[in-house]
Structures are given as C-alpha cells and as structure tokens.
Amino acid sequence: MKTPELQQIQKMLQEQGYIGDDTIAMSIFLAMKLEKPLLIEGPAGVGKTEISKVMAKALDTDLIRLQCYEGLDSTHALYEWNYQHQLLYLKMQEQRVQDLKALEETIFSDKFLLKRPVLQAITHPKNAVLLIDEVDRADEEFESFLLEVLSDWQVSIPEIGTIKATSKPQIILTGNRTRELSEALRRRCLYLWIDYPSFEKELAIVQTRVPEVDIKLGREICAFMKELRQMKLEKTPGISETIDWARALASLHLTHLDKQLVEDTLGVVLKDWQDLRHTQDALSELLDKTGVTSRIG
C-alpha cells in the first residue's frame, strides 16, 4: 500500500475534523513511512486515542483496539487455543484409528486458533490500524510480549511456529504515564507528546466538532477551560470535556456564559467532587479572568 505524503496527512487530519499541529502530522507521517509504531503520551482527554480512529478512517481500513489493564496476558492479547473445539473434535475422532501425530497437527492448526487483537492485526488482509490503548496499565511482563510484534512483526506460537505478518499494521500505543515504560519499548517506537491545546487550537477544535456553537460562547468556553486548567485539580479536564460542554451549552441554545450557568453545568467538565467544590469557591475569580461579566436578569 502506498503511504500518503506529509501534506496529504495534514489534509486528511483536517478532513476528519482532527485539529492537529505540524508536530502531530510529522509524527504520523514518519511512523507510516518508517513503518514504526507510534507511542503517544500526554494527559487524559487530549485526543491520543482519537488519532488512531482518524488514521483508520483516513486509510479506509479497520481499527483493531486492544485495551490494556493490569493482568492482561498473552492469551488475551495475542492468541488462545479454542479448547472447547479441540475437545469436541477429539471426541468425534475417537472411534477412528488415527495417527497421533496427524491428530495433533490438526488440533493445533489455524482452525482451532482464536486470534486476539495483536494476531488479528498482523494477519489482517488490509494494513489495519492497531491501537494498544493505555499500555502503561498492563504489567511490565506484557511489554515483553509486545516487543516481538513491534520490531519483527511476528508472533511465535510454540505449537505452530512463527506467524509472520501478512500486512504490517500501523501500531499506535497510548499511555498516561501512570508508570514508566521500558526503555526497550520506547526505542522501538517513535515518540509523540501531546499537551493541552493552546486557546486558538482549542477554539478551532470546538468550532470543528461542535459547529452549532455560538462563536462568542465558544471563545468564552475555551478561555474558561484555559483558566480552569491553571488550577490545581485532581483531574484536569481535557479537550473531550470541552467538547462535551460546548455541545451541552449549544443544545441549550445559549450564547453567553454566566455564573449561574457555569455552576449548573460544571458537572460536565469536572468529574471529581473536590475539584467541583474548589472550583465553585473560586468561580467568580475564574470568570473575571476569563472576561465574563455577570449580567443581571
């Protein structure tokens, strides 16, 4: 498959409604060109996962997603044998006299193999996009499983041998930095750090994703979010929260922020009880900084 050029990627991101800067486009471009996995880190809700969705859409291929969690092991990520089928098959074959070796070969064949996301991705007919989400949540041992796939594009299954990739998937790994990823994993990937967006970028995102929102309201929302992120919060809201909020306010057909309104809808943005309380205490000050004057009536 032919990989798109840099300008095409920038255009592609834009068409899919993803407002990214040159750094993001460059990383995606190089990841495709060099056929390397892309490791994306950054705070929650800045669009790390979104990149893979956009890529899959733009390349017109499937997105295969592997959500990581503590205790995730190879049987859930790579492959597993279908034991029920194996047992049933053996029962069926019981009456016939058969060569044991041939029997073994049959039940440890492709037919009885359950493909988990990683194996699915490398045997996919089209170059799929494989999203390994929140890789830092999985145990360190899991990283070692991944290494073989990431660098050699193959999975070793003791009973069959090595399955080589029929098509190289585009791999995206995301992480929230809950723990340090191993140096070995990092070195096999290209690295991209996405931070909270600037005011202009966020405004552009809001306008693209929620076109029905009033321009002035959009400005106020973004300015408020910017100030809000300056506060020391347990869970700093990301772009997804901004979009949710803009959508909520737009659906109420509002054109301006005011204190009462912010107080009533703050739950869309903040998901922690203490954060809510602190913000409510500092609301007047926050709104002043945002430039929202409270109106009477």
Place this chain on the structure above:
Amino acid sequence: MQPNPIEIQTTLSGNIVLLCRFLRGKGFPVGASEESDALLALTHLPIGNERYFQKALKAVLTKNQYQQSLFDELYLEFWKQLSKAGDSKIKQVQEPKNQQSGRREKEARFESLKDWLNLNPTEEEKQVASFSDIEVLAKKDFVDLSKEEMQLMMRLLQKMARRMAHQKSRLKKYSKKHRQLDLRRTMRCNMRHGGELQHFVFSQQKEKKLKLVLLCDVSRSMDLYSRFFVHLIYAFQNAYDKIETFVFSTALHRVSELLDNNEFEKAFDMISDRVPQWSGGTTIGSCLYDFTNEYGYGMLDKKTLVLILSDGWDTGAPEVLKEAMQAIYKKSKKVFWLNPLAGSPDFSPDALGMKTALPYIDVLASAHNLESLKQVLYQFRQKRKLRNTSLV
C-alpha cells in the same frame, strides 16, 4: 569521558551522524538504529523546509517527554557549534566536577553511635537489662537496644520481612498446587490419551515483590533514627524488588548506589561526607518537591511504597510540602510517614509540616520499637484505605 569534538562535515548525512553523537553525549539513547531512522526519515521529507527537518529529527530521536522538551534547544546549539567549528576548533567546556576528596573524620559511625546511646541508659533499659526475651524486646525503643539485642532484633525482623515481602500479582504462571486450571497445558498433557481428560494442570499466581522508596530526614533531630532505619531496611533488602534511598535535610541526595555497593557503615560515612548539611536544619517540603520533580515519574508507581522518615519539623513553606505530598500520594501504592515522636503517648501531629502532610499519609507510625515496626510491615501488604490516615 572526553566529549566528541565537533568538526565541520561536508555532507548532510555526516552532520546527522554528528548530531546523533552530540545528543548521545547529552544522555539521549540514540543508537545505530535511531541514526538510520533519522537518515531514512529525511529521505521522505519535502525538500527545503528547515522547520520540517527539525520536526522530523525530533520525532525520530526523542523517546520521552523530557527529551522532547530539551531537543529544540540542543538542536540549535548543535548547529551553532557546528558553524563555529568551521572557523576554529571549539573547545568544549568541561563541566566542573564537584569532587571533594578530603575525607573528613566522621563523628558518627553506627557502632560508636550505639555505644554513645548505651552510655545514656534510660529508665526502660534499666528495667529490662537483666532479661531480654522477645516480649520485652518488642516494646523497647530502638535507641535503647544493646548490641546483642540488636542482632536478635535483626533476625526477628528478617523473618518478618521475608514472610511479608511476597505478594500475589495477577499474572498467572504454571504450578501444580493451586486450583486454577491451565487449559493449554491440560490439553497438551492429555493428548496421549486421545483427548480423554485424565490429568489436570493448574496455574498459580505469580509472586510480585514490592518496591520501596525511602526518604530519610538526616537533620539533627532525626539523624539517629534515620541511620538505624536505613540499616534495618537494607538488612533485608533481598525481600524487595528494589529499594531507592534518599537522604535530605536542606537538600535531597540519592544514596541508593552508595548503599548498594558498599558495606553499610562505610556507605553511611561516605554519605555524611557528601552531604554537607548532614545533621543541619530541615526543609522537608522543598526536598520532597525535588524528589517528585526529578525522580517521581520514574520511581513511583502503584507497586511502590514510599516511606518518609521525619519528625515533621519543616522550616520551609507548607504549600510546597503539600504539593509534594499530594504528588507522592497520588502516584504511589501507599505512603508511610515514620515519626519516632509518635511513639510517646501524648503525641499529636502538631508540627506544622506534620499537619500539612497528614491528609496525604496512609499510615503514620512511630516505628520506634519492634511492635510498631511489625505493624508497619503488616501494613505494607494491605490495600490503601481512602482518605484515612491510620496511626499505628
């Protein structure tokens, strides 16, 4: 290590290789594969755009956020040096090494410390001087222990630590004992019976060791306890996956390596040599803040216990301490604050530092005698209870 002199190169690829070397010198993990990636990346770029050039190299040569933040500046510096190198050979300024070689006589070796302590017997010690069984030992303050008691104590503690240091992880591994069926191996094993299930194979949970981070206050008020405690933890260090040790008073010092590579006493002497403020005043807040900034990301995770050994007498600003404690609390499995003063019955966390830190402490313990220490070790294995400091 002699820095690589930068000479002017006529070819672009030559300069890229030089840049890689330059970055390697600055601690970037740039190996041959990164070099080839960088060269390969450039072949794909549209020609003549300096900005793309830099961005592409940044994407290929950096591997974490910290490196990304440094890259742009280093990149500029490199080209500046490179153009200078055209005129004359540049001399790289070697960073002044801060090595104080004059070995001071140390006043506080561990043994002499014990002797000194034993010269000042307390009431309690007089009481129990004649017999020393475990019961009594368990309630005795560590600073009141004699040499023999100390050895006995260490043996007891080692036993305890070994028992407690093993924890279950959620990954499974093959075993004969436990009742979790390993289907894959069961199938394999029963192949020879034509698929009739006759034998079962079970898997067992894999053991997971804990990681510890010790932050020891070595200001004057805490020196004795800190020495003792670090000694103690290192006495059974093989029970843990990893122990990182820091000492602080007005500044933070990482001493893990010293303790790993030397005999304990020698190590501590070397530490007191290196730490100029040894046994001076304390700024707990700024020291802990430095820790979270410099090491927090790499060392703290949900498997790591943080033990802070201090009396909470902070001379710095409470906001800094609060912020640091918040960060540590959030990123670690559990936070222990060991305050020997807490051993006295009329203790209340009055010191301002103590008060500030309290909401972010899981267990506040005195750890001044065996019984209390046992409680602490027991707590190592317990899950975090939310927003509730328990006093043991």
